[in-house]
Amino acid sequence: EDQVTQSPEALRLQEGESSSLNCSYTVSGLRGLFWYRQDPGKGPEFLFTLYSAGEEKEKERLKATLTKKESFLHITAPKPEDSATYLCAVQEYTGGFKTIFGAGTRLFVKA
Amino acid sequence: SQTIHQWPATLVQPVGSPLSLECTVEGTSNPNLYWYRQAAGRGLQLLFYSVGIGQISSEVPQNLSASRPQDRQFILSSKKLLLSDSGFYLCAWSVAGQAYEQYFGPGTRLTVT
Numbered sequence: 001e002d003q004v005t006q007s008p009e010a011l012r013l014q015e016g017e018s019s020s021l022n023c024s025y026t027v028s029g030l031r032g033l034f035w036y037r038q039d040p041g042k043g044p045e046f047l048f049t050l051y052s053a054g055e056e057k058e059k060e061r062l063k064a065t066l067t068k069k070e071s072f073l074h075i076t077a078p079k080p081e082d083s084a085t086y087l088c089a090v091q092e093y094t095g096g097f098k099t100i101f102g103a104g105t106r107l108f109v110k111a
Numbered sequence: 112s113q114t115i116h117q118w119p120a121t122l123v124q125p126v127g128s129p130l131s132l133e134c135t136v137e138g139t140s141n142p143n144l145y146w147y148r149q150a151a152g153r154g155l156q157l158l159f160y161s162v163g164i165g166q167i168s169s170e171v172p173q174n175l176s177a178s179r180p181q182d183r184q185f186i187l188s189s190k191k192l193l194l195s196d197s198g199f200y201l202c203a204w205s206v207a208g209q210a211y212e213q214y215f216g217p218g219t220r221l222t223v224t
Contacts, residue, residue: 004154032211034212034213041220042217043117043201043203043215043216043217043218044215045215046214046215049212087154089155096168103153
């Protein structure tokens with residue numbers, strides 16, 4: 001069964017304490033992997049798209065990487081405003097494009 | 112630039128009442144459009160997607176339906192709401208064709224009482 005698993009479910013960090021979020025996936029034909037940030041009560045905000053193993057993308061304190069089985073979202077020296085839920089989504093092609101979302105990792109950064 | 116709108120922002124409806132949620136996109140043509148539902152603490156569940164006017168694909172059998180009467184308008188409907196229809200409903204769009212990211216609207220919080 002195709003699935004996307006994110007870990008940990010929740011992560012509590014002190015301001016400045018770097019860490020990584022994990023997204024592991026099992027799909028038959030990966031076409032793209034996406035990272036989103038979601039604040040409470042709002043729609044997800046697009047962060048990155050990764051297409052192939054070895055690819056990396058950066059934006060401010062965030063860096064996303066991709067291997068053949070998983071992706072990591074590295075957060076360097078986080079600030080309280082980085083607190084949010086981070087969603088991973090995988091798009092596969094099975095006669096049509098299908099996007100599968102993970103349940104997300106809730107990140108709390110304390111000042 | 113592209114903008115996506117959803118309304119209403121919040122809605123409280125009794126069981127058995129009808130539903131109509133609307134989504135419109137500005138600044139792009141012929142987008143793919145999507146309706147998702149997000150339960151508390153869970154991932155996004157794809158309900159419907161559309162690749163063009165009048166073309167609707169359903170991912171999950173339920174008492175909801177969707178329509179796309181215009182290129183940039185997507186409507187989610189129900190004739191009779193159930194308690195289990197409560198949730199956070201999100202509309203999204205993406206560029207048609209390849210594996211492109213989706214851009215989400217602000218969402219509608221639906222509570223069925």
